[in-house]
Amino acid sequence: MSESKELYLLRRRPPSEKVVDVSFKYLAVTLASMVAVVLFAILIVVFWGSLESMGRYGLKFLVTSNWNPVDDEYGAFTAIYGTIVTSMLSLLIAVPLGVGTAVFITENIIPLRIRNVIGVMVELLAAIPSVVLGLWAIFVMEPFIRPFLEFLYATFEWLPIFSSPPIGPGTAPAILILVVMILPIITSISRDSLNQVPDKLRQAAYGVGTTRWGAVLNVLLPAAISGIVGGVMLALGRAMGETMAVTMIIGNSNNFSPSLLAPGNTIAAMLANQFGEADGSQVSSLMYAAFILMILSLAVNVFAQWLVKRLSLKY
Amino acid sequence: MPDSTLTPQPVSENTCISIQNATISYGSYEAVKNVYCDIPRGKVTAFIGPSGCGKSTVLRALNRMNDLIEGCSLRGRVLFDGADLYDPSVDPVEVRRRIGMVFQQPNPFPKSIYENIAFGARINGFTGDMDELVERSLRQAAVWDECKDKLNESGYSLSGGQQQRLCIARTIAIQPEVILMDEPCSALDPISTLKIEETMHELKKSFTIVIVTHNMQQAVRVSDMTAFYNAEAVEGGSGKVGYLVEFNETEKIFNAPTQQATQDYVSGRFG
């Protein structure tokens, strides 16, 4: 009896083991805190950097559209307007496309194998780097859509949004490349949400004699709405902060124009373009713009989480 | 049996659904084989048998619910009042509007109680008084008293048994000719089960009912006719294939079965 007990030399925990145990816990806590530290550091650094510009321009910064490093005069209206317009319009195009695609590849309209191939392809599209899409937009997409944009200009010149001739880079091509970039997010999240709708609901809908689309529109989409909205908001945040492809194709003009065919700017594109070579109060103004971008994407993020909670159905 | 697919088989006037040599497969795997069964009109028919015998598969074949399962196919014929349900020209949506179904798990829509009933009726082109239809259906399903004060609340605010009766009401509301029930009480407690059985006694006055159950007492209590299915391993095949052993009046099945397998099953020696 006593002999076999002595074989377990470690029955009493050595102090070293306790030390390891406790320090591991604190290590984990510390590493987790890094998220908060980084997040606050970003906020503080950007806010601190923008203080000078904030003090000089105040809220006027948001509504004036001159951006003039030579005279040291800054107003970010063009970029803010561009950020909102490009993200909203791209969302407007991408949401029906993405949700429609998601329905097409979750319902049994075509064979499973083809559906899976489309699903994988859409996910791979999400993996293509933004800068490669920008390159493609400059050399392939923009020349391809130019005749169409020229047609819009020729036909609808009287509309302010088509009131200038397309010259190559511009807001409209930027919107289209944003559609390409956020489409995979909307599609794959909508697809996941539709797949998560319990099968018994689908059966219930078919059981009372709906057509496939009756089931989709009346039962499946409403049941999946919270996930889909979450995906859409995520896509909105991505579109607002998207930098490279937009920078490469939007034209980076700080002269305000209501025309979508004219070059424009977004906050992210402006940062990418000017930050490296800026100094003095231009840096501060760019930081101010960056701060606005952060607040915008933070607001979208928080709003998204709130909306998803509100819309989630029990089933 | 001559293979005459062009003209409907002469079917007795009293037969509502006639299953003629049906073999149902998932991909290349046969789940049930060579089922012949004439389901009489205005009666309750129970499908019993051990799990995996294909009784639910046959039930789902009766309103083409199996179409939703990838790779599921049926050979043979299923005639509904003389119309072949698996004719290529048939619209499964039309079938399901005439042959309703209550599922194993209560599955109300994530909508209000009222909408749960009204939805199906509306898409079936109901033009009458919707309030009246909702009340009548809920009453017929014996769940009106529990629901009448909260018609605008979510169907999920009800208990499991009430949800299942809501689903029955939803099916009644579209006025089908046949109601299929796939183990409707398997997820419920005994009291809810009792209530649903009482409901069924009312329902069989107006509908033909086919019910799958794993509970033999329930089959005895509710059904007029009983079909006993069994499964057996087949040569060269992987897994078991189901088949119909015996189909007769419930009383005969339970008291004087002609097959040994039925005898074993109903006396509890098996399954």
Next chain:
Amino acid sequence: MTFSSSHRLANGVPDLAYKQGLRRNLIARLLTVIAGLFAAIAVLPLIAVLVYVLIKGGQKISLTLLTELPPPPGLEGGGIANAIIGSIVVTLIAAVIAIPVGVGGGIFLAEYSRGGKFAQFIRFGTNVLSGVPSIIAGVFIYGTIVTSRILFGNAYSAAAGGMALSILMLPTVIKTTDEGLKLVSDDLRRGALGVGASKFVTVVRITLPTAFTPIATGVVLSIARAAGETAPLIFTALFSPFWSEGIDGVFNPIATLSVLIYNFAIMPYEAQNELAWAASFVLVLFILGLNLFARWLGQFASK
């Protein structure tokens, strides 16, 4: 009759035929066509991008391209070798920072937190951080590391670029670790604790190895994402037309494929544009390779 759909034929047989002209069938067909069209439009850009990158980039691929430095602006020839190495270096730096921090944070959330206020806050912060635009990460590192010259007096450097990328990787690594560990059954944890293992031993020897594949999949995907990022690098790692040498290279500006594509795409010289396509070819191949590897890892796990 209040229902419109209970028609019967003259002989009493129910009419179950599919009717083309019925409104519901017309609508259903129309919607199916629209959805199919949308799916085609969604897939089209991918095919177009891939085809162009493969053709325009692929035909430039040669030994010179993979071994030589980029030419001065306007001149022909040369390669993208330093950018290939640079991309690997910067991504590695980012991974070395983000993986331990992220996995540690994920372990805290899944194994220690018990859903308290602090953990909720960290989860919320992780979500917010993953929504921070990538360019902001660049601005942040520029404002802290680059302008302060804190890294041995160097301003722009590969290390700064790696740090910026690690900020973008961090939320993904935390989330995948957290979710991967949550998939591990509690029975396993109880089993380990039940034989007297300490929490540390349970986590390191039992739960982490069990959750290895989902975590690894997420980490590989986050590396693939980081490798293609450009915005955080343009004013942190900057660019360099030269080789980066030894450990010194880590603290000096470095070329990366993504920044090379950006710089060369907007240059008005055809030779540089071509190099941008070639770099895209290499980058896309590398990233798709990592994605397929992650996919394989995931499938490996489900077996």
